[in-house]
Amino acid sequence: MASTTSGKIAEFRRLLANARSVLVLTGAGVSAESGVPTFRGSGGLWRQYRATDLATLTAFNRSPSLVWEFYHYRREVVRTKQPNKAHIALAEAEKRFEKEGKRFNVITQNVDGLHRKAGSKNLIEMHGNLFVVRCTSCNFIEENTSSPICESLRNRGLPDENGPEIDEKDLPHCRKCRSLLRPHIVWFGEQIWNDVLEKIEKEIQLCDLFLVVGTSSVVYPAAGYASLLSERSILVAEINIETTPSTSIANYHFHGPAAQILPQLLSTNVN
Ligand code: BJW
Ligand code: ZN
Numbered sequence: 001m002a003s004t005t006s007g008k009i010a011e012f013r014r015l016l017a018n019a020r021s022v023l024v025l026t027g028a029g030v031s032a033e034s035g036v037p038t039f040r041g042s043g044g045l046w047r048q049y050r051a052t053d054l055a056t057l058t059a060f061n062r063s064p065s066l067v068w069e070f071y072h073y074r075r076e077v078v079r080t081k082q083p084n085k086a087h088i089a090l091a092e093a094e095k096r097f098e099k100e101g102k103r104f105n106v107i108t109q110n111v112d113g114l115h116r117k118a119g120s121k122n123l124i125e126m127h128g129n130l131f132v133v134r135c136t137s138c139n140f141i142e143e144n145t146s147s148p149i150c151e152s153l154r155n156r157g158l159p160d161e162n163g164p165e166i167d168e169k170d171l172p173h174c175r176k177c178r179s180l181l182r183p184h185i186v187w188f189g190e191q192i193w194n195d196v197l198e199k200i201e202k203e204i205q206l207c208d209l210f211l212v213v214g215t216s217s218v219v220y221p222a223a224g225y226a227s228l229l230s231e232r233s234i235l236v237a238e239i240n241i242e243t244t245p246s247t248s249i250a251n252y253h254f255h256g257p258a259a260q261i262l263p264q265l266l267s268t269n270v271n
Contacts, residue, residue, distance in 0.1 A: 009264055012252050015235060016209060016265065021103035023207035024090060025225055026258075028110060029214020029240060033084040033259040036077070036112050040216050046070055046159050055187045064180060065166040071183045072149055073157030075130050079147065083118035086213065086258035091119035093266040098122075105203045109215060109222050111185055124199050126192055126222065128185035133172060137179030144172075144181075192221060204229065211265075212238045214258045217246040226250065239265075 016022065028038035037043025037051075044051045049070070053059060060067040083091075090106055097104035105122040108115050111130045115123050133144045148154045152170035156163060172181040186192055192200075210229045217223045226246040230236050237252035238244070239261045247253050254261045 008252055009254070012237060012254075012265060019102070019209040019235075021203075021206045022093075022097065022105070022209045022211065023203050024104075024106045024211040024213060025215065025222060026090075026106060026108045026110060026115070026213045027215025027217075027222075030086050030108075030258045031081070031084070031110055031112050031114050032214065033086065033257055034081045034112075034114055036081055036110075036114070040218075046073065047162060052188065055185070056189060057187055058189075060182060060187070063165065064168055064171055064182075067182075068149075068153060068166070068171050069157040071130065071185075072153040073159065075149065076147065076157070078112045078114075078130055079145075081112070081114065083114045084259040086262040087114050087118035087120070089262040089266045090115065094120055094122055096268065103203075103206060105207075107200055107203065107222070107225075109219065111183075124196060124203070126186070126196055126200065128183065130183065130185070132184035133181040134184040135174035135177060135179050136182050138174060138177045140174055140176045141184055197221075200225075208234060210234055210236045212236065212240075212246050212250065213262065214240060215244070215246075216242075217244040237265075 028036070032038055039051050046054065054067055054070045094104040105124070106115055106120050107124045107126055109127050111125065111128050113129055113131060131143055131145050132141060134141045150170065150172045152166045156166070168180060173179065174181055204225065207229065210226065212226050215222065217226065223245065226236050226249045230249045236250045237254065238246050238250040239254045239256070239258050241255065241257055254265065
C-alpha cells in the first residue's frame with residue numbers, strides 16, 4: 001500500500017542513501033513544468049487529432065505530410081523549453097551517486113531531450129528523440145536539429161492551421177539514399193529497439209530502488225516495470241499528481257508535481 005504523507009520523505013531519503021543502484025523511469029509529467037504538453041491530458045490534442053493517433057506507422061503511411069507537420073511543430077516547441085528542477089535534480093543525483101561509486105540511471109519515455117539538456121548521462125531514451133531521424137529505406141540514423149527540418153515545413157504545423165498536404169518529395173529526405181526520412185521514435189505497435197531493451201534489462205537486473213516519475217503507466221513495456229520489480233521485492237516509489245496503475249504497487253506514492261517533490265527526495269541540502 002502506498003504512503004502519501006510528507007513525513008515519508010525523510011524515510012524515503014534514508015532508504016535512498018543506502019541504495020546501490022537507483023533506476024528512475026520518467027514520463028511526460030516530468031517535462032510538464034517545462035511547458036511540454038503531456039499525452040493524455042488536455043494538452044494531448046493537436047488540431048483535431050490525439051497525439052497518440054498520429055504516433056503510428058499507419059498514420060505516417062497514410063499522410064507523411066500530416067505526421068511530419070505534427071513532429072515539426074513539436075520540435076519547434078521543445079527547442080524553446082528548458083529543463084526544470086526535476087530534470088536538474090536527477091542530473092545532480094547521478095553525479096553524486098557516481099562520485100560515491102553507486103549507480104544512478106534514468107530511463108525516459110520522453111522524446112524531448114530535456115534530461116540530456118539538464119546533463120543526465122546515464123540515460124536511456126527508450127522511445128527515441130525528436131531530434132533524431134531515420135531513413136525509411138536504408139535505416140540510416142542521424143541527429144538533426146535543423147530549424148525548420150526542411151523548407152516546406154517552415155511556418156507549418158501550427159495546431160490551429162491546416163494547410164495543403166506537402167508533396168512527399170518536399171519532406172525530409174535521407175542524405176545517403178534520398179528516401180523519405182521519419183522521426184527516430186518508437187510509435188505504437190512498433191518494437192522498442194533491441195539494443196535499448198538490452199540496456200533496460202541490465203538496469204532492471206541491477207537496480208535496488210525504482211522511482212517512477214510523471215507517467216500514466218499505461219504504455220507497455222514501460223508500464224510493466226514497476227510490477228516486475230515489485231514482484232522481485234525491489235522498493236518502488238512513485239511521484240505523480242494523480243494516481244496511476246503503479247500507485248497500488250508502489251511502496252511510496254509522493255503526490256505532487258515532480259519539480260517540487262524530486263528535489264526534496266534527491267537533493268543533499270534538504271532535511
Ligand atoms: C505529472 C505532472 C507533474 C502531469 N508532476 N506528474 C501489453 C498490453 C497491452 C498493450 C500492449 C502491451 N504491450 C505492448 C502493447 C501495445 C502498446 C501499448 O502499450 N498500448 C497501451 C496503450 C495499451 N505498446 C507498444 O506498442 C510499444 N511497443 C511494444 O511493446 O512492442 C511490442 C508489442 C507491440 C504490439 C503489441 C504487443 C507487443 C511501443 C510504445 C511506444 C509509445 N510511443 C509513444 C509515442 C512516442 C512518440 C511521440 O512522442 O510522439 O510514447 S505513446 C506516448 O505514451 C509516448 C509516451 O512516451 C508514452 C507514455 O506516456 P506518458 O509519458 O506516461 O504520458 P501521459 O500523458 O500518459 O501521462 C503523464 C503523466 O504525468 C500523468 O500520469 C499525469 O498525472 C502526470 N503528470 N504533470 C508529476 N507536474
Ligand atoms: Zn537512406
